[in-house]
Structures are given as C-alpha cells and as structure tokens.
Amino acid sequence: MHELSITQSVVDEVRSRAGERRVHRVRLEVGALTAVVPSSMLFCFDLVTAGTVLEGAALDIDVTPGRAACRSCGVSFDLPDPVLLCACGSADVSVLAGRELKIVSMEVG
Ligand SMILES: [Zn+2]
Numbered sequence: 001m002h003e004l005s006i007t008q009s010v011v012d013e014v015r016s017r018a019g020e021r022r023v024h025r026v027r028l029e030v031g032a033l034t035a036v037v038p039s040s041m042l043f044c045f046d047l048v049t050a051g052t053v054l055e056g057a058a059l060d061i062d063v064t065p066g067r068a069a070c071r072s073c074g075v076s077f078d079l080p081d082p083v084l085l086c087a088c089g090s091a092d093v094s095v096l097a098g099r100e101l102k103i104v105s106m107e108v109g
Contacts, residue, residue, distance in 0.1 A: 002035075002036075003036055003037060003040040003041045003043075003044045004044045004047075004048070006034075006036060006041070006044075006101065007041050007044035007045050007048055008044075008048050010026070010028065010101075010103060011045070011048050011049055011052070011054060013103060014026055014054060014103065014106055015052060015053065015054065017106070018053055018054075018106070018108050020053065021053065021108040021109060022053050022108065022109065023053050023054045023057045023106055023107065023108050024057055024058065024107040024108070024109070025057055025058045025059075025060065025105075025106065025107040026054070026057060026058070026059050026060070026103065026105075026106045026107075027059075027060040027061075027062065027103070027104045027105045027106070028059070028060065028061050028062065028101065028102065028103055028104060029062050029064055029100060029101070029102050029104050030061055030062070030063050030064065030100075030101050031063075031064050031066060031097065031098035031099045031100045031101060032063055032064065032065050032066045032079070032080065032081070032098045033066040033079060033081070033082050033095065033098035033099050034098075034099060034100075034101050035082055036101065038061045038063065041059070041061060042059055042061070045057075045059045062104070064097065064098065064100065065078055065079070065080070065097070065098060066078065066079030066080065066081075066082075066095065066097060066098025066099075067079060067095075067096040067097040067098060068084065068086075068093045068094060068095050068096055068098075069093060069094050069096055070086035070088060070090055070092065070093050071090070071092045071093065071094060072086065072088060072090035072092050073086060073088040073090065075087070075088070076096070079095070079098055
C-alpha cells in the first residue's frame with residue numbers, strides 16, 4: 001500500500017510547517033495518474049496522525065484529472081488512468097498534468 005508512505009511524507013511536511021501549532025484541516029491536490037486511492041489515503045492519514053498535532057484533523061483530497069499530448073498526431077486528450085495511449089494508437093505521449101501531489105492549504109491554530 002504505497003498510500004502509507006505517501007501520506008507519511010505529506011504529514012511530515014505539514015508537521016514541519018506547523019511546529020507546535022494544532023492542525024485542523026489539510027487540503028491536497030492529487031493527480032489522477034498518481035494512482036493514489038483517496039479512501040486508502042484517508043485511512044492512512046488517521047493512522048499516521050495519531051498522537052501528533054494533526055490528530056483528528058480533516059483531510060480534503062481534490063483529484064485533478066490527467067492530461068496528455070500525443071507526439072504522433074498532435075492531439076491533447078484527457079487521461080483517466082496511467083495507461084499512456086492515444087486514441088490514434090500511439091504510446092508516444094507526454095503527460096501534461098495528473099502526476100502532481102501537493103499540499104494546497106492547511107488550517108492551523
Ligand atoms: Zn495520437
């Protein structure tokens with residue numbers, strides 16, 4: 001379950017920013033191509049925040065869609081999953097969006 005290590009690094013990052021302050025809410029933007037399952041991430045979040053300043057905090061996950069551009073036919077298209085294949089049959093595509101995982105905001109105090 002790679003969500004555990006990903007969630008752990010997110011929580012580590014939030015803790016280093018928050019210091020001793022209590023964290024009430026964290027909002028993440030997760031690209032559809034990261035293959036992170038939001039429900040697994042929520043479960044892991046409860047585990048890794050236990051006993052920290054994040055304990056009981058809410059986690060909001062916004063899944064951002066993937067986008068790719070085909071180098072063979074020039075078309076840009078939505079990418080719902082990590083299969084990098086254009087409708088024209090070419091796998092020579094570049095990913096424009098969907099691999100990001102970032103902390104968008106956090107509520108402390
Ligand atoms: Zn194409």
